[in-house]
Amino acid sequence: MKDRDKRASSPFRFVSCMELREVLGKEAMDEQRLLELIEEVPGDSIYYHTHSYYLRHPYAQRLFPNDFATWVTLFAQDRKLGERLGVLDPFEFEDIEQLRGEIVSIIGDHLSQLGFVPRSAANEPFEFVRSHIIESDLDLEARTLRDFRNALAQVEVGAIYNHVCEARMRKGRLTGDFACWLAADEGLDMPDLAAQVAKVGRLGLNLEGIREHIVRLCDRTLAS
Known part of the structure; x- marks a missing residue:
């Protein structure tokens, strides 16, 4: 055949989803604080700022395809770190903790080489959010x-x-x-x-x- x-x-059954967002009340005004909070926030927050970016921007093919890269580039005006975070592919990792570890490593290495801590020039903090997914059978x-x-x-x-x-x-x-x-x-x-x-x-x-x-x-x- x-x-x-x-x-x-057994048929394939298509199930959609919608995202509920929860603001965690944790903010970073500079890259050092961003690093510290990335290390401590729930895994669902790392997921939101990386994978969920694709759900929020389903048609966009942006230069910086995650929230961390976008913030350090646009607000901390640190294009070099933005580029390093921007080439990070979240789908290469088998779980969120592996992804978190790589993000921490990239930012930590970058800050150790700079000798100073870039901060938000526009006084716009990075606000941590987590996501909850609700499924909808189609x-x-x-x-x-x-x-x-x-x-x-x-x-x-x-x-x-x-x-x-x-x-x-x-x-x-x-x-x-x-x-x-x-x-x-x-x-x-x-x-x-x-x-x-x-x-x-x-x-x-x-x-x-x-x-x-x-x-x-x-x-x-x-x-x-």
Whole structure:
């Protein structure tokens, strides 16, 4: 049976999400205090300022794709540190504590070389926030690759975030929900396509870019 003709015994069910934000009451006016607070805030706050950036900016492909890089560049006017934090890919890490450790290392190393502590020139503090995710079932299922491709092409962007970012970092499914289903025996049992899809979340793309890339991979498989 060709891949395009396979039918899953267990359908993929698309679930979107929305983010509830909680301000922690912790602020930094300079990079030293930023470093100290990064070390002590809950992991959910590190997640918010890195991964959740993609949910808040699903269409943007910005120069500095996390809140830390944005603040040190725009407000502390420390472009060198902003560039170092800006190339950090949160999807390269298997958990939040690994990511936190890398951010701490980058800022600590930078400050040790400077000999002074850059602070917010505009008197604009970095305000720490944490996020809580609420899921929303979209009542949308797919049993075939074509069904999956068509649903993915039009589903709301919150579902892309939920099945790629949330699945990997908060639910421990490191390849993401899409790849898990594509590879599973009760799914479509397509390990080659699943492996390609699993890599998409690590390409530094915004959510729309992730959607488009996976759709193209599906189209290629369907045309073969």
